[in-house]
Amino acid sequence: MVRVIRNRLKQLGFEDVDAAADGSAALAKLRANRYGLVTSDWNMEPMTGYELPRRCAPTRRWARRRSSS
Numbered sequence: 001m002v003r004v005i006r007n008r009l010k011q012l013g014f015e016d017v018d019a020a021a022d023g024s025a026a027l028a029k030l031r032a033n034r035y036g037l038v039t040s041d042w043n044m045e046p047m048t049g050y051e052l053p054r055r056c057a058p059t060r061r062w063a064r065r066r067s068s069s
Contacts, residue, residue: 005039023047030056
């Protein structure tokens with residue numbers, strides 16, 4: 001499914017598409033890189049797609065990214 005979504009995003013014009021195997025890996029990537037769009041699976045393990053943005057929001061670095069856009 002990741003491959004299908006990645007290909008569709010590229011067809012829609014997103015040139016640099018990244019993926020993570022789970023919520024913890026996604027959180028690490030979000031803290032290390034800047035992304036214009038983030039989609040996630042609701043049922044990821046060990047961190048759900050609902051918990052992922054909640055874990056990002058409290059960090060100051062994430063807050064600065066959001067306000068600088």
